[in-house]
Amino acid sequence: MNRSAALFAIAFFAAAPAVAWDSTCVKYGNTLYGASDAAKRICAGSDSTTACSTAQDEARGVRVGEHALLASRGLAAAGLATLVSAQLPSYATTGTPFGTGASVTPGVPGVLGSSSSMLRHRTTLPELAEVPDASYGLADFLLGNEHCFARGAVSSDATRDRAARGTADGATTCHDFSSRMGSVNSTHFGPQAKASYVNYHALALQVAGRCRADVAKLPASDAYTAKVASACELEAMALEVTGQHYLQDSWSSGHMWQRWGTPLFETTADGRVRQQVVAMLSGLIHGWRSLAQDYAVVSYWKDDQLCMPGFFSSYTPAEEARHTSELVRFGFPASATRYAAGGDDYLLSCTAFKQSERWAVASTQSDSPLRPQYRRLLTCSARGVAEIYEAGPKTAGARRNEDVLLESGIRTSLDDGCWAQRVTNQSMVLGSAVSTLARLDDPALITRWAIERLPWMASTVTTETISDATWTAIRDRLRVDFAAYGLAIRQAAALRPEGLDAADLATTPLLGFGANGQQTAPVSGGAVTYMEKPQRAQWVTSAVTACTGDGDCASDSYCEGSTTAPSAGRCVLKEQAILRVFRHGEVAHWCAADTASDLAALSTACRSGRSADACTTCIEWARPHAKSVAAATTCATLGVSQSVVVGTGFEASADASANKFCRGN
């Protein structure tokens, strides 16, 4: 096989794991994502001229895929339709205004100096459900995908990996799905997906609870109180919706199994190649329609694998019943009931099999075979956002008009009924394409071909150098392991076709990687440096490390310079980006963290008259520190010791005090 043919294959297989529900990004959109037209956008697709093509595009574009649509429907189903259009707050950046491609790093006063500008982020809440497909986490996204917080992502060579951190090329490589992010997206499957969601859900609850407590201390009818409430509620919901990506993925049939792998990058060259092979093979099992459908010659197989196996090219409506055994089905261990299911790219009728409303996961037809799957997905999603909203200040009042589709038996998004679903043994056989039928529309042909090519493809895309002997060992062991796996699932399917044990891969390691559930500890324990730390208290550190580049910092941090001494930077935890973007919601933190010199620098910038945004920034940031005749500072009201107090105390209001401090009049 020559190089171009191999690349053709890489295009299919390397990227397949990412797709989950479809995440779609359009570059530099000037319009808001709207739930009302989301379906139309998914059906229309994005064209190559507007599609986000780089990691940096992905953090600046408009997200219009299935994940965002599902999130908007989950919010609406929970009676929170008003939050569907909620946007990220505007925030001060060290770069130029949004849309230019410049840095979007949210800044702090000492860094901003005189160059602050306000970034009016257009990202809406539901769009954050697409973040984990293009960014390693919420902080990574807010930092514009300009850094690399995944240790070993660029290279198994620690020196080379460290050198690449903080460089534009390094950030791009780090976020490349085909060769990097896809290697560790076992977190989008099975128990690792649950562990990931649990972290985000717990963080969201922590923020919502603290938010509610803070707001209760502040004057009830004060405009600034409303600002604080809105910001911290949005912060909590942003964490929840980002985490809901993993919940949504768990409800794609292509993800209802324990994909082998670990969320951490392997630290040896052969380990990285093995990890990539496993990712590629998992992608084959998961499904590859979104990548294959544009290549007509293989489009015969596109309705394959776990996202919608069966029917193949010979389907006609009259054959539907006859092909029932070729549907992917799922169930729960505690129940004998099994349900039909679909996955990525089959959400709406425009993309469903044969564009049939009946075979859309989100079918509007009550008798659709896929209705139970969608109903449970919607219920779990709605319960998750409702829990967070109820724990917070509830700025929109009581939830209204909860969707009648929601299942009363599922009261929380952590219910086993939201996470224990697995495809049947027979579905694993169909999805794994290990049949021996040799029908020409049988995806097993692709699998057989790919197995031969995967080691070579993996070593190519990862740019890892391995010896011929290692390459041969990987190839040989892959042949052995996959054949043993194939036998195991065919045995399970024959003996227990409706059983769910094959999806758990308990006895069939692949190239040294065990079942997904064996690697939840790094996620739960906060060892995955690219994800948000699971405890909000861990987002702040008093340690100060000097740096000249990201490579000088720990994997969970980046190097931030200052306007006065760009080369003398300090390492900053990536989670600081969240605290900065949701600054008003994190007012208690900033009461203690802001310094007199920070605010003085902002005041100087404002008075210089060079930027209107500088004054806006200064006034907003000085506001909680400002005292007035009427009341104590917000910081004091919250009971937080503040390092700086603004104003003389004789101003009529805190707003006036902050304004006077910044403008000098």
Place this chain on the structure above:
Amino acid sequence: MKLWIVALAGTFVAACSQPVEFERSASTSPAVDPSLELARVPASLHGDGFALRVAPPTGDAIEVWGLCLARVADCYTPGSSPFEREACLRRTDSAPAFGENRCSSACRANFEAELAHLHDVEAAVDASYKHGRCVEGFKRMSEGALEHLKLNPRALDGVQGGAQ
């Protein structure tokens, strides 16, 4: 234009790589002109048709074992009775109706011996066909790969990537 696919027939993934050609049958052919279907495929995949070519058969021990395992897997037909499966597993050294999968008589005999000893069909399959001791050189190849990669497939708990 004929559309041919060179692929592995009746085999179990690439553990065995016997190339066999199939002409696309009318019953499963999409009603399209293949020349149109090929229009978006890289030129390297054109020619007289679309070819999915795998490596030529090596005849190595893993391939021999894989062909046998595929034959064994074919005995696990959904809906088959235990008697049918056992009977099938006792004749794996005979040619299947389709394809090249088959086991050596040594493997079949090994299975029967294990079955007589264990009195459990599945355990006997694991101990014989799956274990592969009946295929000369298989253990050396498969375990040699493990050793080279420093992998321990049975002790993965808490060990990233299974490396020892």
